[in-house]
Amino acid sequence: MPEPETGKPDAPAKPAHPHTATLKRLEQSSGSLAAQAIARMDETLPWYRAMPPENRSWIGLVAQAGIAAFTEWFRQPDAPQAISTDVFGTAPRELTRAITLRQTVEMVRTTIEVMESAIDEVAAPGDESVLREALLVYAREIAFATAQVYAQAAEARGAWDARLESLVVNAVLSGEADEGAVSRAAALGWNSPEHVCVVLGTAPDGDSELTVEAIRRAARHAKLQVLTGVLGDRLVVIAGGRNDPLAVAKSLIGPFAQGPVVAGPVVPDLLAATRSAQAAAAGLKACTAWQDAPRPVLADDLLPERAIASDPSARDQLVEEIYRPLEEAGAALLETLSVYLEQASSLEGAARMLFVHPNTVRYRLRRVTDVTGWSPSDVRSAFTLRIALILGRLADGDPQL
Template sequence: MQAAGSAAAAEAEAAAANDVYDAHPHSATLKRLEQSSGSLAASAIARMDETLPWYRAMPPENRSWIGLVAQAGIAAFTEWFRHPETPQAISTDVFGTAPRELTRAITLRQTVEMVRTTIEVMESAIEEVAAPGDESVLREALLVYAREIAFATAQVYAQAAEARGAWDARLESLVVNAVLSGEADEGAVSRAAALGWNSPEHVCVVLGTAPDGDSELTVEAIRRAARHAKLQVLTGVLGSRLVVIAGGSDNPLQVAKALIGPYAAGPVVAGPVVPDLLAATRSAQAAAAGLKACLAWQDAPRPVLADDLLPERAIASDPAAREQLVEEIYRPLEEAGSALLETLSVYLEQASSLEGAARMLFVHPNTVRYRLRRVTDVTGWSPSDVRSAFTLRIALILGRLADGEQPS
């Protein structure tokens, strides 16, 4: 009884298939196409192995997946030819047979070569597969199918690129936030490496106000400017601030000028150069403190270095700026001798007058002039410049306060 039932079912399926063939306007070609699908797939794989060097160099697992994609493509064309009036989800039928990782294993160019090879094999077999008189019909159907498979290929890679882009954006945001918050560690370095960061020797952070509108467009504008300036960047919009971690240049002011275009109106501050990404937190904190203190310097250039804002940062209670002023200005002057400190103090108190300082010190004006040149050599700041004089005055005040706080 069971055998009889199985035979009846087989006969029913065969009858249904014959009905489908009989209803198709090109039933003979459809039958021959189904019968030839296996040999066509084998021929396509053999052609790829013969003409595509990258296919031969791939591991066996990936080659097997590509073979399945080729077979699925030919099977999808057969189904397309059977029901030309029904839209087919080609991307699902063809590329759904392979894992998502295949889009990472082979490039878009390689996929196009694979599809072209398969279509060429099918096109070369039209004379053998098509029933007499159906050659032009089958060729036209293959042309339409080739167009659709091309769009499906582009869609698959576009979706993969969008997914990778969204993931990369989240990863980049994590790295930028870690640097800005002082939490950068080896994990942040690893994530940056996954984004293509090649650990340049010179790194600095540039901060400013982010423009209104789409932050993705702003980030892309920064990347274009960085490519033009031959810089590596990690960037992101955090709240109202546009943060750029730039590598590849030991001149932070030049970096800021190269990247300033996408920033909104307002101050743009470049932190000092540091040796690597782990130390970029120091540059970011200096830039953030400078951005906050920039309000106190109405005539500050744009962009401006965080180190040029040391006095404003010190007044705004930035401990790093206070320590830097003491260690880089006051202590060297102190070590150079009391005469330099005394001369500088008196000169600044006398409204930058050489003669007035000379009278107060009971020395010749040339002596005062010589000592002031020595101050410039020791500190890098010129007492005759108004801005530098302000910085030196703040450094002297902080140095004396630091000395007063030390136990006697």
């Protein structure tokens, strides 16, 4: 009795692979080919022999995955495949840090050479040219996949490094720099230079990444280490490696936008960089009060403006570095300086008020310069000295004020 018809047509038979024998021999040889590739690397690549066993084992897995991916490629050459996932997906992401792109290229080249030398043994009679051509196409694709893997890793590291650098810069500006910030900076290549200063100014419009890269180029040219970032409208640079903050600022000033650029004082390390950053920030705020200020300008050159703008550290610095040393040097210096400034910087007028010879006034003013580092005969220095005297007397509660 005939079987009842189901109404469903028979499924079409799957076409056989045109090179079944070669495919089968390739599958059977994959293990030995991987072993030969590893042996060849051990013989010809010194960096491979010097690697830790764990990394060598991961490279072995990558080589095996590469040969397996080629086998699948040969089986279905027209099927869309993600070679980078098939080959490099077996290895951890950290391997791209342990092995350079050049070393990866050498590893891939060695594996391809081993496979190419075995074509005559693996290919079925008459399939040698087919297998060789397939290997050539696959080598091209694996080269593109290698570049893609390292490009993605570099992009990820760049994004992570930018976030890390931003954390360090923020910590320094906010006064929260600690050992954690130092560790993050070390991960970015900061090797703890002895001299550190902070430079602040206005960030230019446009892509902040381009600005940051311009700062890095300028730093490389000046042989400086930098940690930098754009925070709001400010461009912040933490620079290390030179004991002259003004020279540092001049070498990095190119990428800053128009407007004042202020360099904080030099400090010994990154942990102390907050002091430099705060001085630079206070100087940037007060710089508008000194219309003829040079560009760049030192934060210490803006001490009187900073003091008037209610910067307590500037007030303390003026008192401790100018008024107190003059006080300790004797009442004659303080009195002479005060009278000289009140007499519109006139030697003769000060001498008459003090009942001394003008040469005595001249000698005492030179002593003021020696003690404080500021010259009363210079207009800008005289202004700084006058503010320091006022603040010192306020600190002492002088009843004459």
